[in-house]
Amino acid sequence: MDKKTRRRIAGGSLVDELRHSLYLFGRNKLALIGLVILIAMAIATIFAYQLAPYPSAATQTNFADRFRPPSSEHLMGTDEAGRDVLSRIIIGARVSLPYAFVIMLTSMAFGMPLGLIAGMFGGKLDNLIMRLADIWIAIPQIVFALAVAAFLGPSLINSVIAIASCFWPWHARFIRAEVLHIKEETYVEVAQSIGAGRLYVAVKEVLPNAIIPYIVKITTDLGYAILLLATLGFLGLGAQPPTPEWGTIAGQGRTFLPEIWWISLLPGIAIFLTVLAFNAVGDGLRNILGVEEM
C-alpha cells in the first residue's frame, strides 16, 4: 500500500519510521546476504595477502604445477602459469573493488557538477549540457569504453579512464532530474527570494536532498563498473596479465575451455557474487528510502 495510507493507519512517528526502515532492510534476505558479501569483500581487499593461501600467486609462476584441477592443496586449482587461482582471486579483489570506486569518483567528479549546473541554471546552459549528454549516451557504454581503451592502449589505468569517461552523462542526468524535482519545493523558492545566490542554494539546499536517491544509484553503479572493468579485462583490453583482475584471469583461461574450466569460471563467479551484493544492497536501500525504481 502507499506510504500515505500506511502512515495514516499506523500513526507512527519519525523514529518509528526509522525502525520500520531498518526492519524492512533486515527482512530483505537478499539485501542482508549482499551486505555480508560486501563486508567479506572489503576484508578480502584489505587483508588479501594475509588471507591468500599462496600470497605470491600474483606474480610468481610455477610451471611445474600448471593446470591442476581444484584439490585440497589448491581449492580452486592452478592456472596456465601454475599460480593458485584462489589466491589470485582474493588478490584480485584489490584490483576490482578499489578501481571501481575510482571509476565512480571520477565520473561523479565530472557528472555531478554538470548536472547541478544544468538543473540550477536552466536555459541555454541546461540545453547544451543535456544535448551533449544525449549524444554521449548514443554510443553504448561498453562499446565506448572498449573503443577508448583500444586507442589509449590496454592497461588497467586506461580502462579506468575509458569506463569513467562513458559514465558521466548518467550522473549528470540523474543529478539534474533530482535538482529539478527539488527546485519545485517551496523552501528553495524561499531561499532564493531572500537573495541567496543560485550556486549557494544549489549546494546548501538542493544537494543534501538529492544525495539520498543518489546513494542508491551509486551502489548499483559500482556493480556495473566492476562488470565493465571485467569485460574489458576479459577481452584483453583492460588490465593486462599478470595483473590478477578477475576479468583478465578469466580471459586468459578462455583458450583452455571446456576441460579446464576453473580458470575462467571461478573468477566469473567472484564477479557475479560481488555485483550481486552491490545490487542487492542497493535494492534494499531503495526499498527503505522509498526511491522510485528507475
Add this chain to the structure above:
Amino acid sequence: MSLKAYVVKKGLYVALTLFFVIMIIFFLVRLVPGDIAYVALGQDASRAAIERFRSEMGLDRSLPEQFLILLSNLAHGKLGISGITSTDAMPAILYYLPATIELATLAMTVAIVLGILLGVTTGYTESRKIDNLVSFFAISGLSTPVFLTAIFLQVIVADLIPSFPLIGRIEPGFSIHRVTGLMLVDTLLAGNFGAFVSALKCLALPTFTLALGPTAAIMRLVRANTMREKRKSYITTFKANGLPNSLLRWRYLLPNAISPALTMAGLQFANALGGSFVIETIFGFPGIGWIGVEAMIDKDINIIQGVTLFAAIFFLISNFVVDFLHSYIDPRIRLKEKAD
C-alpha cells in the same frame, strides 16, 4: 500533431545527433596520446611504414580537413582504409552486420516478451514466496557478467549434449547462399529446413546469454509497475463495475504498466549491443561485435570507428522505435505536443 509529423521531427533529431556522434568518435580516435600510427603499427615499425600509414589515413592533414574527409567518405558510404582488410572498411562491416542484427533482434524480442509476461503475471499475483524468487532472479540476471553465462553454458552444454553447436552461425556441412545475411531467413529462402534448424541451434545459446540481463531488468520494472497500477482507482473501479478479469489485466493494466518501461527497454538494447561484443567473441559468432573486438586488439582505426558508429546508429534507431511506440500507446504524448 499527426503521427507522421511526429516521426519526421524525431527523424531529424536522430540525424542531427548522429552528426555529433560522428564528431565525438572522430575526436576519440585522435585523442590517443602519441602518434596513432605508432599505436596501430607498433613501436618499432619502420619509418617508411609509418609515413605510408599516415598518408593513407590522411593523418598528415589538419584536423578540420580530416573531419571533412571523414564526412565525405561517409557520404560515399566509405569509412576509410582498414588495416586488416587493406581495403575500405565499410564492406567488411556491412558483411558482418546482419549477424549481429539477427542476434540482437532475437534476443531483445525474447527479453521484451518474456519480461513483460513474467512481469505482469508475477505482479498480479502477489505472494511473499514469488516476491522473493522474482527479486532474486531479477537481480541475478542483472549481476551476471555476460562472459560468465556464455562460458558456463558452453561448458555445461558441451558436457550434456556433446553434439550441440557451441560456435558459429551454422554447423559445418551446410553451405547457404547469402541473400539477406540473416541466417534464419536465408536458410528458409533456400528451402533447407535442416539448415534452418542448425542455424536456430547455433543461435540458441548466444540469444539466451544476450537476453538474460534485459529480461531480468524488464521483468523487474514491469512487475513493480503492475503492482502499482493494480491499486489505482481505475482498476478497482472497473473491477467493481464488472469488467472481466482478463480484459482488465491485459487491455487496461498492461499498457499502463509497460509505458514507463519502454524507455528502459531501449536502454537495455544499448547494453545488449555491448554485450554482443563479448558474446560474439566467445561463441565465434561472426558479427560486428566480433570484428570490432578483433579490430580493437589490432588497433584498426577505421573498423573501430565504423563499429562504434553502427552501434550508435543501432541505439538511436531503437530509441526512435521506443519513442514511436510510446506515442502510439499513450495518446497524451502525441496529443499534448500540439501545445508546443
Add this chain to the structure above:
Amino acid sequence: MSETILQVRDLHITFQLFEGLAKVIDGVTFELKKKEVIALVGETGCGKSLTAKSILGVLPPEAKISDGVINYKNQNLLKLDEKGWRRLRGKEIAMVPQNPMISLDPLLTIGDQLLDLINLQDQPDISLFSYYTRRSQITKERDTRAKAAKMLEDVALKPADRVMNSYPFQISGGMAQRVCIAMALSGNPSLLIADEPGTSLDVTSQKVILDLLNEKIRERGLSVIFITHNLGVARQIANRILIMYAGSVAEAWEADKIFREPLHPYSIGLKKAIPTLLLTKMIGIAGRVPSYIDPPTGCRFNTRCEYAMDMCRKVKPELVTVGDGHSVACYLYKGQRG
C-alpha cells in the same frame, strides 16, 4: 414496507502491518432497504470507503475481512467465488468512484471503456483473443454504440459522440464524474455505492453532480450507500445517515432527525463543526483519529469525548436502539440491543 436488500453485521477488517495488526473496521453493523438511500458519514480515515469496497470485493490485497457477515439479497458475499462476483458486479451492485480523473484508463477513449463495460458485463470471462476478434461484431450486433451514446446523454453529456472519442485527459473533472456515473449505471444495478462523488470538484460542479445523482436515484429506484465526510451533503441526499468513527458506527437515524438532534458526542461535535453564515469562531473536535494498531480500549472515541466515563474506557459500547429507527453506540444512552 420495503425489504432489506443489504445486511452488514459485525464487520471486522484488518491490515497486517509491520508495526502490528491494524484493526481498522471494528464491528460495523447496518442494513439497507430497497430504494433507500443511506449515507456513511465520517472524517477521513474512519473506514467508510473500506466498508464500501468490501461490499464489492475490491479491497486492497493487504486487507483481510477477519469477521462479520455481508448479505446481499440473502447471498453471503464473503463466501462468493469469482463466478459469483461476476454475476453481481455491475449488474446488481456498482460503484461511483471518488476521483473520476484517475478512475478512467488514461490510454483508452471514453467510448472504448464504456463499450467494453456494456458489451462484456453479462458475458463470462472472455479470453483476449475472442475479445479482439468479436469486439466489432458484438458492438454492431447489439447496437451498443448507440446504447453507449444514450447513456452519456442520460447523464447530460452532449454531444455524446465527441465525448466517446475523447480521452480522459481531454475532458473536465465534472464530465469525467458524469462518465463514471454513466458507467456505474450501465449494468442497471439495484445497489449503488457512491464513494464521495464530487469531492474532487469545485462546489458548483459538486452541486450539479449531486443533483444529477439524486435524479438518477429517484428515476431508477436505486438503493444507495452514499459515502461522504460532509454532514450537510449527506442530509440533502440520504434518507438515513450513519455516522462512523474510527471503524464503527457511532449513530444511525433518519437524515433530518439526526441532523436536528444528534445524540452521540461525536455526532454533536460534527454538527457543531459545520460553519454557519454568522461564523465567529471555528469549532472542531479536539484530538485526532486514534492509531488503529493500538486503539484505545473500550469506545474508540473516549480520548476525545468530554463525557467519557470509566465504562467507556473498558468495554466498547454496542449499537443499541434508542428510538424508532434510531440507534446509538454510547453509554450515555440506554436502549434495546439490535
